[in-house]
Amino acid sequence: MADTAAVVGAVEDARGTNYLNAERGIMSWLTTLDHKRIAIMYLASILVSFAIGGVLAMLVRLELLTPGRTIMDADTYNRIFTLHGVVMIFLFIIPAIPSALGNFLVPLLVGAKDVAFPRLNLLSLYLYWIGGVVALYALVHGGSDTGWTFYMPYSSKTAAPVISTVLGAFIMGFSSILTGLNFIVTIHKLRAKGMGWFDMPLFLWSIYATSIIQILATPVLGITLLLLVAERLFGIGIFSADQGGDPVLFQHFFWFYSHPAVYIMILPGMGVISELIAVHSRRRPFGYKAIGFSSVAIALLGFLVWGHHMFVSGQSPVASAVFSFLTFFVAIPSGVKMWNWLATLYKGSIVLTVPMLYALAFLFLFSIGGLTGLFLGMLAVNVHLTDTYFVVAHFHYVMMGGTLIAFLGGLHHWWPKLFGKMYDEKLARIAWALVVIGFNATFFVQFIMGARGMPRRYYDYLPKYQFFHAFSTVGSWILGAGFLVMLYYLLISLKNGAPATKNPWGGASLEWQTASPPITENFEHEVEAVHGPYDFEAALKGNR
Amino acid sequence: MINQSARAPSEPAAVTPKFHFAHHFDSAQTQFEANKLGIWLFLVTEVLLFGGLFGAFAVFRSWYLPAFVEAHHHLDKVMGSVNTVVLICSSLTMALAVRSSQQSKKGSTAFFLASTIALACTFLVIKYFEYSHKIEHGLLPGKLWHAEGFVYPQAKIFFGLYFMMTGIHGLHVLIGIGLIGWAFLRNSRSEFSSSYYAPVEGVGLYWHLVDLIWIYLFPLLYLIG
Amino acid sequence: MAGQDTFWLPRAGSTIAKEVDFGWNLVLTVSAIFFLIVVGAMIYLVVRYQRRNENEVPHGPEHNTKLEVVWTGIPIAIVMVLFAVGFKTFLSMAVAPAESLEVSVTAERWLWTFTYPNGTVSVNELRAPVNQPVKLVMSSKDVIHSFYVPDFRIKKDVVPNQYTTTWFEATEAGEATLMCAEYCGTGHSAMLGKIVIQQPKEFQDWLDSAGADAKLPPAEAGAKLFVKMSCNTCHTTDGSPKTGPTFKGVFGRTEEMSDGQKLQVDEQYIRESIETPAAKVVKGYQPVMPVFKGLLNQKQIDALIAYIKTLK
């Protein structure tokens, strides 16, 4: 028996063998209050969104293979890159780690039976679905063409169906708020006996910091989007210049949410990486508190830098200077994390499992993404780089090279726990290599062409950029191939994967103390945390 | 610690007042605290939602001060003041409702909840008259605007903000009426007592916030413009 | 030409470009060093500390205050330098020298118009003298655009109902590309222009003669307008299609519109195509042609029609 979970009393009946087969039928899923089932439904929806966003990205890249028309006209192109951005941001990356992995893990990691408000949790999922459908409904009418930033006054003037896209994002915002609220309360109130704040796995710290941002920033996006809808419906004029309103104010509102949102995207990824590195080098993280507090520092500082998206918008130079100054300061806690991860490897006992490979890829790619953020934060350099492919490359390196890679690492790390099955290691390594190589091939050249002056959101381009665009497009095919391999072996694993043991990696946090997959109640016994989440010695004893 | 293993996890939580807590909480106390924290966090999001509007108002007011001063004279200060009094009273009755449910006084809880609803409806009725005056005068913002005689064209922006702010606030009042009605129903089914009154308290907190927002809206829009 | 494209950056064609490139090189060096440290350390550690035995549980250090202060302190110091360098150049970008030549810029979907102090107007082509600061006072007629000249490292949004400014001082004669860098719809990527930097004398001559076309015979004046209003960026006279249909033989041709309607090209249709291009869109083309109403007077449109008629 796991000596780590002190036995306080036994649950009399555990029906079914695990949460997946506890009840059957589609209705048992749609009406479930079990956080694990909700997480699985989120996971499936998020992967579908990613595939949609990915296919759209492949179309974008294909069109850019040659200058001028390759496969579509300018209006179609504009709609496709907009939809790609909207799907990837609102349907995929914001909910990806918190709603899928987080929903599954937060209660397990605190040793609880569920999140604080299970009904609210299900409601978030439904809101996510409704928002997704409303946003994609625009497709029926040809799709929006505003870019994911919805800048005024363009978005009030275009003939495209902007309202449904915007309302979709608005509804998904609610979903995001409710999830964050649920996690904060869960972490505050449902921690197992004996688990103090500093006995929490670092993933929880990052989820906690993320939730704070979700609660504080998302409502502002909500009101911004509502004002945009009112603008389109009634022309209330707050953001439109012809009536005395101010389009630049829209940008302030938008980025007040959307900059913190980039930390909503990356913080959970960083939390995942902290876990992966600790477990797969079997080492208590170097500077636990530094990593935990730097998450909170990023969350708070992240609210003060939105203006770095607007250095050329005509905002006052003084404001720009303040924003630039603070931007550099948010980079510091990210750097601190980076060093702590490296120091955790020092004197570790490292195995290059698939999750660990993803963690290392993260360190590599996120350094590039983050450091290029410094270029953009530098006022004068930003003037040259803003709205070019340099920015496009920057955010793909941080979002895809950072968050998505962390998500994939987490998925491979917790896959055995989620489904009780192992996946094909060899194929997983091949897919990893294809993704990492394809990713760099696709996006590194974008730094070069961006620095050479290739603007973003360009359907057509000057011949001198053709080589880079073609290179990038070919890279995206390698990337796509990698994802296809991944799709293949994960599906196979669901069907005939080898059964996973309770604790395949020798992890010490609570989720590894229960069966794979867990029972509906999560733990067979009331949980008490008697050793820390990184006490691998105790965990190994328990395993044997 | 005594563990509640006897409760099978998927069984619906008992509805008896004393044991009304879900299986994943270790005690009613924890559940109570969790709910309270949840509601407070929710209120924070509400404050930020309106915060955005207040921010926009502050920005435009500083740009177009004369226009805003001119425009705010077109608001009906009397109706605004009456509505302020109405809402403050409703906050009072709400607080009394919470208190009586705390003391397990079902009858007076019902009375105070009902009075709160009545006051909230009064507020909306007055709002309705205010709105219809505005609409008659063509003060609806944007495309629907056909008022004349303003010295400053930016008065339009003022009314854009006025309708957005009071409109969203009105929507919150409407939702509040629904929530208080729900609490009223549960109260009439004797679900509340001194050991379980969290929903009344939660609704109460929400209602105080709605009231509070109006306390800011009123002077900002009606008095100083 | 003095300025050369480098691996990363286009040639430095303005005074400010050299300062910006200094900042770029600085941050590039810093980033490269940190990147190498991170990746180098990572590879070394992963190779060095491979797991040797299934049951080992290592105990490395969990703290080292000195080290932590160092690795927080050094980046802080470095980013302060980066900030200062970026800010200093940004300030010089923000304020145009007092002796600048002032040109007003109007952006609209999807074209640039430049008005010089003497009233001369040019479209999609900005001419300026070398070694002389030029201040641009910009505004948009519809949505937000952004004035971007990579060779000069300048960029500034052009906002409706507001005036934004930017300036440059070109350091060599020659051409540079102007691009629109804020997304503005269908023709965003076609909203290009040319910056022509001339010797002061040449520039002055051009400025003085630009209004002189009025006395020419219509067809010849039209030929000049064809270039000056940059119709030639989208239309050819040799029969090959570009962004727009060719003008060779267009007069009298029967065109099919995107709604299937067929019509013969006559004076009235050409006039309409120039004044309100979106009214009838030729099949197979995007509705990206700018509205020239207000930019061309009736006489100039007549001249253009006369010119187009000659292209057989």
Ligand code: HEA
């Ligand atoms: C996951 C999302 C994510 C993350 C984490 C970041 C992180 C950062 N971003 Fe990025 N950013 C985006 C997503 C993200 N960004 C998106 C989506 C856009 C464009 C939106 C659009 O316009 O469509 C954008 C755009 C953007 C801009 C505006 C560009 C423009 O349009 O003009 C700027 C400007 O300052 C910027 C800066 C930064 C900085 C300084 C960081 C920092 O937080 C990075 C910190 C990390 C490191 C620095 C690396 C690791 C540290 C070390 C190796 C140690 C050494 C460190 C030092 C020497 C400091 N970003």
Ligand code: HEA
């Ligand atoms: C999480 C965020 C995220 C992710 C993961 C991606 C992923 C990708 N993006 Fe993304 N992108 C954005 C967010 C993201 N993007 C945003 C916010 C914008 C800005 C939009 C705007 O300007 O408004 C943008 C813009 C953008 C542009 C710029 C368009 C322009 O400015 O004109 C380009 C161009 O190359 C691009 C390419 C790609 C590619 C090739 C991928 C690839 O990595 C995708 C790989 C994924 C797959 C291939 C899917 C996996 C598929 C399966 C499992 C099924 C198999 C299917 C096939 C292989 C076909 N993106």
Ligand code: CUA
């Ligand atoms: Cu004009 Cu883009």
Ligand SMILES: [Cu+2]
């Ligand atoms: Cu940002």
